[in-house]
Amino acid sequence: MRFCANVSILFKEVPFLERFGRAAEAGFGAVEFWWHPEEDPGGVERAVKNAGLRVVLFNFDAGALPAGDRGLVSDPAREGRFRANVPVALDLARSLGCPRLNVLAGHEIPGMDRAEQLSLARENVRFAADRAREAGVGVLVEAVNTIENGPYLLYTTPQAVEFVRSVERENVGIQHDLYHMQRMEGDLVATLRTHIGLIRHVQVADSPGRGEPGTGEVRYPYVLGVLEELGYEGYVGLEYNPTTGTTGESFGWLPRELRGGEVSVGDLRL
Numbered sequence: 209m210r211f212c213a214n215v216s217i218l219f220k221e222v223p224f225l226e227r228f229g230r231a232a233e234a235g236f237g238a239v240e241f242w243w244h245p246e247e248d249p250g251g252v253e254r255a256v257k258n259a260g261l262r263v264v265l266f267n268f269d270a271g272a273l274p275a276g277d278r279g280l281v282s283d284p285a286r287e288g289r290f291r292a293n294v295p296v297a298l299d300l301a302r303s304l305g306c307p308r309l310n311v312l313a314g315h316e317i318p319g320m321d322r323a324e325q326l327s328l329a330r331e332n333v334r335f336a337a338d339r340a341r342e343a344g345v346g347v348l349v350e351a352v353n354t355i356e357n358g359p360y361l362l363y364t365t366p367q368a369v370e371f372v373r374s375v376e377r378e379n380v381g382i383q384h385d386l387y388h389m390q391r392m393e394g395d396l397v398a399t400l401r402t403h404i405g406l407i408r409h410v411q412v413a414d415s416p417g418r419g420e421p422g423t424g425e426v427r428y429p430y431v432l433g434v435l436e437e438l439g440y441e442g443y444v445g446l447e448y449n450p451t452t453g454t455t456g457e458s459f460g461w462l463p464r465e466l467r468g469g470e471v472s473v474g475d476l477r478l
Contacts, residue, residue: 209436209471211462212238212264214411214447219455225251228259234456235467240265240445242273243293249300256304263306264443265348265383265409268336269293270312278352278360279312281332282325294336298343308346308409310383311336313371316359325361330375337377348383348408349375353391363392365399369406381408385447390415390426397434404438413448420448420458422478433473 213219213236215227222230224244231239239261244252256263269290271277280290297309313329316322337347351368352360362368365384372380384407386396393399400407412432414424421428432444450458459467461477 209432209440209473210238210443210469211467211471212236212240212443212445214240214242214445216242216244217447217449218458221454225255228255228261230455232259232261234459235464236261237468238262238264238443240443240447241267243267243269243297245269245272249296253300253303263304265308265310265445266297266301266306267310267312268297270314276358277314278357279314281311282314282329282361283317284328287328287332290332291335294339298339298345301340301345302343306345308348308383309336309340310348310350310409312350312352313361316361322361326371329361330371333375333380334377337375337380341377341379346379346381346408347377348381350383350385351388351392352385353388355391363388365389365393365403369403372406382406383409383411385411385413386426386431387411387413387415387418387448396426396431400431400434400438404440407440407442409442409445410435410440411445411447413446417451418449419451420446420461422461423451429473429476429478432476436473 213231215231219227219230270279280286311333340347349368349372351362351365354360354363362371368382412421414421414426417424452458466475
C-alpha cells in the first residue's frame with residue numbers, strides 16, 4: 209500500500225505552490241490535488257518538478273470549491289467551462305506523468321430533471337474520457353457526502369457505480385473516498401469487497417470530523433487491511449483536515465520512513 213498527500217487540503221500553513229515542497233520535506237514521494245483555477249498550470253508544473261514529486265491524481269476544474277461549487281459537468285450553463293478545461297488539464301497530466309484525473313459531478317439544479325442532469329454529466333465525462341484515452345490517462349468519478357457538500361448528484365457508491373457503468377468507457381472508474389462514504393452509507397468493508405474492481409483510487413479521512421485516521425469512528429487498521437487483502441495496488445490519498453496545530457504533527461499514525469514507498473498496514477500506528 210502506498211500513500212500520497214493531498215496538497216489542496218494539507219499544508220494549508222503555506223500558499224498552494226509551496227505545499228509541494230512541504231510534502232517532499234515531510235517524506236512523501238507522491239501527491240494529489242484539486243484543480244486551482246487561480247493558479248497557472250505552468251507554475252504548478254514547476255512546483256511539482258522542483259519538489260521531485262510524483263503526481264498520481266488531480267481534479268478537473270470543478271468551479272470555485274471554497275465558494276461551494278462541486279463540479280461543472282451536470283450544469284448546462286457551465287459545461288463549456290469544463291470542456292475548455294479538459295485539454296488544459298490533460299496537457300498538465302502529460303507533462304507531469306499523472307495517470308488519473310477526477311471529475312466532480314456537481315449539484316442538483318432546482319427545476320431541472322435529475323435524469324436530464326445525469327445524462328448531461330454522462331456526455332461530458334465521455335467527452336473527457338475519450339480525449340484522456342488518447343493521452344493514456346484514466347478518468348475517475350467520485351461520490352460525495354451531502355451533509356457538508358449540499359445536494360451533490362452522486363452521493364452513494366451504488367449511484368457512482370451505476371453512473372460509471374453507464375458512461376461505457378474502459379478508462380473510467382471510481383475514486384472511492386472512505387470518509388464521504390462512511391458519512392453517507394457506512395458498510396465500508398462490504399462495499400470495498402463488492403466494488404473493488406471499479407475502484408481506481410482511494411482517499412481517507414476519519415469520520416465525522418474529517419480529521420486524520422485515528423481521530424474518529426472508522427477502524428482504519430481493519431478497513432485498510434481489507435483493502436490490502438483485496439490486492440489494491442493504487443495510492444491512498446490523505447484528504448483530511450489535520451486536528452493538530454500543524455499538518456506535520458498529524459502524520460504520527462504514518463511514520464516518516466513509510467511515507468515514500470510501500471507500506472504494510474501492520475506498520476501503521478493506528
